[in-house]
Amino acid sequence: MTKKAFASSADLAEKAQTLEVLDDGVYALTAEGDPNIGAIEGEDFLVCFEALATPVAAGEWLAKLREHTDKPVRYLVLSHYHAVRVLGASAFDAEVIVAHENTRALVAERGKEDWESEFGRMPRLAKGADSVPGLTWPTLTFSDRLTIDLGGDRGDLVLQYCGRGHTEGDIVAWLPRQRILYAGDLVEAEAALYTGDAFHRDWASSTLDRVAAFDAESLIGGRGGVSRGREAVDAAIAQTRHFLDTMIREVGAVREAGGTLKEAFERTHAALNDQYGHWPIFEHCLPFDVSRLWDELGGVERPVVWTAERDREVWDQLQG
Secondary structure: OOOOOOOOOOOOOOOEEEEEEEEOOOEEEEEOOEEEEEEEEOOEEEEEEEOOOHHHHHHHHHHHHHOOOOOOOEEEEEOOOOOHHHHHHHHHHHOOOEEEEHHHHHHHHHHHHHHHHHHHOHHHOOOOOOOOOOOOOEEEEEOOOEEEEEOOOOOEEEEEEOOOHHHHHOOOEEOOOOOOOEOOOOOOOOOOOOOOOOHHHHHHHHHHHHHHHEEEEEEOOOOOEEOOOHHHHHHHHHHHHHHHHHHHHHHHHHOOOOOOOOHHHHHHHHHHHHHHHOOOOHHHHHHHHHHHHHHHHOOOOOOOOOOHHHHHHHHHHHHH
């Protein structure tokens, strides 16, 4: 049996990027299961959503965006703290970097370790890694909701904390006038979930309930294509919930039976593989997902910090 390459270390092929204009001045860039990114035009400024992994990668996105608008970036909104979402921030030259207060705390607690971990897991995303000047620190944080007046007749952009989920600091960005939701990694559309820093039971229940309550007509998840129309939005939320519920059921059953982490991984893999195994980063994510859920169901309230060394240990134990 051929040993699986660590995480996404062997996936070095470029992914095709698609810039979509969802409404007047509302943009999303998707990339075949790589991290999505977006932008919203205000009257005389831009709000950008997510920052990618490096300034070099972010600069390529900004070059595409500049084909549509030359407005300066006033706000850069970070949905959560993971390195592939935030370390490109310096390319935006934003006046304000916005995140949840928990995200700022997580950067302080584990940002350096996460940087090393994620660049080791997904080296293809770390284009121009030496261009990263250091950790990205939010300059404006909030606990529940923050509203940005877009100016003129463009309405508001509402940043909302929906509860613990993919991390304990995820936020979404909601355009009520256009009914467009940037959901970050709280929702994936035909891309596997990464849950290594998650709170699975909160995410699968109250947090996704709050996301669904926006009744969005279009949804941009953290990975995968844009979900257009209520049926597609509902499907993206439902498949995210089903992935989580299946994991909780299978890992919980092994724990209750006195089994091992390896048995929990194998059982969960078998339960998810037919429906989700062909999705981007499924094999990459699942060992880290099951390891965190195993801890959570065993009473470890907050995720153990991932380091490059711990990544390899878990991978070798479960995917080796």
